[in-house]
Amino acid sequence: MQTLAPIRPRFARLLNLSSSWCLRKTLRPQAFSSSSSSDYSNQSRGDLPRFFSERLPTSKGGVVRVQDDEFWHMTKVLRLRANDRVELFNGKGGLVEGLIQTVDRSGLDFVALEDPKLVLPQSTQWHVFAAFGTLKGGRADWLVEKCTELGASSVTPLLTERSPTISENRLDRLQRVNMAAAKQCQRLHEMMLNPPLKIDGLLPLVAQSKLSFLAVAEATPLVTALTSSGRETSGLIVVGPEGDFTEKEVNELIEAGAISVGLGPHRLRVETATVALLATLMLWSDSQETCGS
Incomplete structure (x- = not known):
């Protein structure tokens, strides 16, 4: 079975696990004042309403057009009008304060009141691979939302023998959930929502990663495993489907280098195990x- 295409091209590629885990598509450095990762929390806690825009003004006085969903949210939901001050972010660390210059039927013009800032990503980089394609109701939405809030660098739907598919419509919805959660928690770097991936595609990523944790019932407790894992603060989190991985899949992942870890004595749902593992890490x-600082 072929994997499905994601909702937007910029989410279409997995991060290079042998590199720094950061997005390669960055903004032009000369157009932004740079802030260190230590300033991340300050920059991500503004008092103004914040909205997403792929394009930001390159300097003070620059203007960009805001349309579609964000335009609707700004003018129809929050009832913002001309001269109201807001912030725009681009999901790659870019942030700029400005005001709404003009509003018409198709969109609005935003003018920057300062030079944009470029905030570097945090060094902690955990990438989630979870088999949640068959989850019903809002459980998959909840999983993606909480991964965004907790700071996961990416989430990839994992296709397994017991969770072999995920619909394209669901991917579209999950991307909207991801974006809404990023705005709600004022996250400046988008969580990547990647195309679905089969176990065969995951195995080389596990082999390349310095640290990969695989949630397995009755395995060594996670906290115990952490005491012997050194000071690594980046890696992979792998969680199976309802009914768990097959024995073959578990063996393949462990042979590739994954560390099996347990999350307590109770049987956990996919979304619960994912969030528990991510929050702990x-x-x-x-x-x-x-x-270390």
Whole structure:
């Protein structure tokens, strides 16, 4: 079975796991004032309403056009009008404060009141591979939303023997959930929502990664595994489908280099296991960086 194309091209490629895990498509450096990753929390907690735009003004006084969903949200939901101050971000660390210059039926013009800032991504980079294609109701939405809020660098739907498909319509919806969550939690770097991936495609990524955790029932507790994993703060998180991985899939992943870890004595749903594993690793990574600074 072929994997499905994602909703937008910029989400179409997996990050290079042997590199720095950062997006290669960056903004022109000369157009932005740079901020270090230590300034990330300050820059991501503005008081103004914040909206997404692929394009940002290149300098103070520059103007960009805002249309479609964000235009609707700004003018129909929040009732913003000309001269109201807002912020735009591009999902790649770019952030600029400005105001609405003019509004018409098809969109609005935003004018920058300052030079855009470019905030570097945080060094903690965890990439989630979870088999959630068969989840019903809003459970897949919840999984993607919480991964965005917790700071996952990417989420990839994993196709397995017991979760072999995911619909294109669902991918479209999940991307909207991802964007809404990014705005709600004021995240400056978008979480990548990648195309679905089969186990065969995951195995080389596990082999290339310095640290990969595989959620397996009755395995070594995660906290115990962390004590012997060094100071790595980046890697892969792999969670199976309802009914778990097959024995063959588990063996293939472990042979590729994944570390099997347990998440307690109870049987967890896919979304619960994913969030529990990600939250623990994000907190652990933060403590490692604090101790190392």
